[in-house]
Amino acid sequence: MSVLSGKKILLGISGGIAAYKTASLVRLFIKAGAHVQVIMTPASKDFITPLTLSTLSKNPVFSSFYNQDDENEKWNNHVELALWADLMIIAPATANTLSKMTNGSCDNLLIATYLSAKCPVYFAPAMDLDMYKHASTIANFTLLNQYGNIMIPAESGELASGLSGEGRMAEPEHIVAFIEDDLNRKLPLKGKKILITAGPTYEAIDPVRFVGNHSSGKMGFDIASSAASLGASVILISGPTHCKVSNSLINIIPVISAEEMYQACHQFYADVDVVIAAAAVADYKPKNVALQKIKKAADSFVIELEKTKDILTSLGLEKKNQFLIGFALETENEIENAKLKIQKKNLDLIVLNSLQDEGAGFGKATNKVTFIDKNFFVEEMELKSKEAVADDILSKIMKHFEM
CATH class of the missing domain: 3.40.50.1950 (Flavin prenyltransferase-like)
Incomplete structure (x- = not known):
């Protein structure tokens, strides 16, 4: 483009x-x-x-x-x-x-x-x-x-x-x-490399079923488009989504599971300047994946789950000069929980979403976010289009590199 x-x-x-x-x-x-x-x-x-x-x-x-x-x-x-x-x-x-x-x-x-x-x-x-x-x-x-x-x-x-x-x-x-x-x-981000994760992850139960969520991937894709328009080279690691981009500065790496996203993030992490973890990664996955389709037989069915690898925490542990941005989707004690994530995951900035806010959340064209930086400065934003929220996030990145 x-x-x-x-x-x-x-x-x-x-x-x-x-x-x-x-x-x-x-x-x-x-x-x-x-x-x-x-x-x-x-x-x-x-x-x-x-x-x-x-x-x-x-x-x-x-x-x-x-x-x-x-x-x-x-x-x-x-x-x-x-x-x-x-x-x-x-x-x-x-x-x-x-x-x-x-x-x-x-x-x-x-x-x-x-x-x-x-x-x-x-x-x-x-x-x-x-x-x-x-x-x-x-x-x-x-x-x-x-x-x-x-x-x-x-x-x-x-x-x-x-x-x-x-x-x-x-x-x-x-x-x-x-x-x-x-x-x-x-362009203000010319020469910068930005890694962005987007969309959901699907954790297989059997060859046809999975554990997933309702993330559309739109927020991550809008961030990628905004970053590329400012001159950044973008690596967009995306779970299954119908979203599309056409900018030649965006390299899309399609993945399905949390493990695939983890491996892809670590493959590129050392060479990037910024990471924006906008994906809705599954916290748990089935412990055992059936090789054949599970037949509908019993009246009830139990799936034993185990934790997936925490991608953002692992990136925070290996962080050198990268500017690391995470997302948090909370339903209660939003600010307190987001601050804990900043400390635990060694983040520079967190973008907080609340499902309590009308117009925010999965599958919507709008979003209402609150920015919290590593010094716990809180900036609450108004309801905006996801494209406008993406521009706000990129403004934070440009301000960081001016320092």
């Missing part, structure tokens, strides 16, 4: 021949999963039509502050457009537009929106060879970089004048790749 997936991209198009390439650029952004809004300078409409870009982006295209043909039409709010965007890309960025960006010459909707933008701004220059090398252009590049803008360098090739050399706007696929690489490099 691209780092651009879900991003709101504002594409500003200025009046150069390279504007024709923006049709492909919009399509590539959409293919990457981004939402695209296009702003055109009036001159750019000589090179590509708003209809084309509107059709490809599935959004209306803006090019002026208001519709001159409709006196009742509301104005196009440049501040609103700028605040909507996660990223702004100006491509092609002509010499004229670059000069306006540098000097704040605000005579069109694109520049007004640029000056209002609080998001990262990328620009892809496009002009003829001598214009690209002119001292004023180079000075504009320097100033724009100093302002915090990010330049996507022009490429060499045949130019509209017939000359060949530097000044050709980067190809659309190269622009997308440049932005993806830049965003990936800046």
Whole structure:
């Protein structure tokens, strides 16, 4: 999954021949999963039509502050457009537009929106060879970089004048790749390895029956998705679940039993920076597993159980520099029991769930948690979606690594 997936991209198009390439650029952004809004300078409409870009982006295209043909039409709010965007890309960025960006010459909707933008701004220059090398252009590049803008360098090739050399706007696929690489490099958890356990475990009674629980695995999978979106490499060890993820940074290790989860956790534990034990691991398993299906014969049936290995305790005993996060699902004396688990299992943080809270627990889209750290600082959170809870957990991890 691209780092651009879900991003709101504002594409500003200025009046150069390279504007024709923006049709492909919009399509590539959409293919990457981004939402695209296009702003055109009036001159750019000589090179590509708003209809084309509107059709490809599935959004209306803006090019002026208001519709001159409709006196009742509301104005196009440049501040609103700028605040909507996660990223702004100006491509092609002509010499004229670059000069306006540098000097704040605000005579069109694109520049007004640029000056209002609080998001990262990328620009892809496009002009003829001598214009690209002119001292004023180079000075504009320097100033724009100093302002915090990010330049996507022009490429060499045949130019509209017939000359060949530097000044050709980067190809659309190269622009997308440049932005993806830049965003990936800046992700806060880039280079961190996170191990996450998720879902239930099934403890066999016979070849067709098992002891299990109602965990859906959604909480663990949402945590994995959030971690990967922040750049972390994720090892997701999951019991049986219908949950899916598609991010290439997530390596799913499917397991069934508590013993399999134990072995998988210890296989990867030494090399990870963080462990988030979100799985609902069975505390007990049948002592003897029947090799054949048990027939329905007697009126009653007794299964002798024995304890499974405590995965989190074993990880706490071997902990070196790992940031270890556990989950606790309690029905009584929640805070006291969670604090005891922190001490017993050598945890850095525990995420406490209570079945007493409406909207929390297995099989729900929401969760209500309380964070308790190793110093017993208690932070009670409101009811949220599990995706939002996952983001909160990752915020705790990022804060830890800032220390």
